[in-house]
Amino acid sequence: MSNNSTILVIDDAKDTLMLLEFDLIQAGYKVIAANGGAQALEILNKQAVDLVLLDLHMPNVSGTEVLTHITRTEFSPPVIMLSSSADENDVVKMLDIGAEDYVTKPYIAKVLLARIRNALRLKEKTQKLESLLRTDSLTHVNNRVGYEELANKAISHAKRNKHQTAVAMLDIDHFKKVNDTYGHEAGDRVLVEFADLLTSCFRDYDVVGRIGGEEFAVCMPNISITHAFDACERFRKSLSELVITLDDKSNTEITITVSIGLTVSKESEFSLDDLMRDSDKLMYQAKSAGRNRTIT
Ligand code: GH3
Ligand code: MG
Ligand code: MG
Ligand code: MG
Numbered sequence: 001m002s003n004n005s006t007i008l009v010i011d012d013a014k015d016t017l018m019l020l021e022f023d024l025i026q027a028g029y030k031v032i033a034a035n036g037g038a039q040a041l042e043i044l045n046k047q048a049v050d051l052v053l054l055d056l057h058m059p060n061v062s063g064t065e066v067l068t069h070i071t072r073t074e075f076s077p078p079v080i081m082l083s084s085s086a087d088e089n090d091v092v093k094m095l096d097i098g099a100e101d102y103v104t105k106p107y108i109a110k111v112l113l114a115r116i117r118n119a120l121r122l123k124e125k126t127q128k129l130e131s132l133l134r135t136d137s138l139t140h141v142n143n144r145v146g147y148e149e150l151a152n153k154a155i156s157h158a159k160r161n162k163h164q165t166a167v168a169m170l171d172i173d174h175f176k177k178v179n180d181t182y183g184h185e186a187g188d189r190v191l192v193e194f195a196d197l198l199t200s201c202f203r204d205y206d207v208v209g210r211i212g213g214e215e216f217a218v219c220m221p222n223i224s225i226t227h228a229f230d231a232c233e234r235f236r237k238s239l240s241e242l243v244i245t246l247d248d249k250s251n252t253e254i255t256i257t258v259s260i261g262l263t264v265s266k267e268s269e270f271s272l273d274d275l276m277r278d279s280d281k282l283m284y285q286a287k288s289a290g291r292n293r294t295i296t
Contacts, residue, residue, distance in 0.1 A: 007024055011082070078122070258292070
């Protein structure tokens with residue numbers, strides 16, 4: 001892990017920076033050095049780092065200001081304070097703002113490196129948990145939580161750029177029959193194949209999610225209704241041609257179809273909920289009209 005991690009070291013004293021750089025590079029880390037708070041903020045605005053080592057007392061932009069800035073950003077890296085002040089009030093203050101740890105200078109390299117490893121380990125664990133929270137464990141696409149979060153983000157971005165957004169709601173046809181005929185495991189396999197094909201048929205920046213048992217949604221920012229319809233139809237046709245062979249002794253071949261409801265935003269003010277609700281209604285119309293179709 002250490003060899004891939006980039007550490008930003010921030011200090012107003014050049015000799016401290018050099019010493020830190022030496023110790024960290026020797027331990028296998030990539031190091032970016034910022035000589036003071038202002039330079040650190042510039043770097044942080046431009047690139048992501050895995051961990052920050054931050055001096056407290058610096059002229060102009062202080063360690064407190066840099067830490068406050070970092071804790072307010074999304075995906076903020078863990079910050080270990082590295083200060084010559086052993087004042088308990090400083091320690092409490094920085095930990096309360098959101099520093100991961102507080103180490104005093106002069107530091108013992110071995111101890112600092114152990115604290116860095118700890119902070120990186122915790123960060124990795126947190127990231128894994130956060131990703132699990134947003135991912136469907138069966139199909140590995142976004143679950144409802146992940147889908148709504150990413151789709152809402154995509155919609156905000158599209159609105160700022162005055163772009164239209166389309167949302168498709170997809171429901172597998174007669175899926176209960178798959179379970180009843182071939183068993184629940186076969187049904188699970190079908191869901192996985194469905195999700196894989198769905199992901200491959202849409203653009204990288206479209207947001208795909210499993211929002212219920214056999215119901216999926218795709219949020220397509222910056223798209224016209226014609227292109228969104230074409231994408232849905234391409235998927236629908238590919239799915240109807242997909243033959244899923246069960247890898248048990250029976251070699252049973254399963255084919256499925258899907259009904260799709262599709263809506264695109266018409267006004268500048270719209271919400272993900274609106275689009276999903278409208279598309280859901282159209283999806284039910286597709287069911288009533290005979291299934292295996294896209295209705296806009
Ligand atoms: P329709 O064409 O009207 O959508 O019919 P349908 O059979 O697809 O719809 P229905 O809502 O009656 O059935 C959905 C089924 O999906 C019922 C449920 O047992 C099954 N299901 C939901 N989640 C899972 C899952 O994770 N795995 C499997 N194997 N089945 C699931
Ligand atoms: Mg200083
Ligand atoms: Mg359903
Ligand atoms: Mg269904």
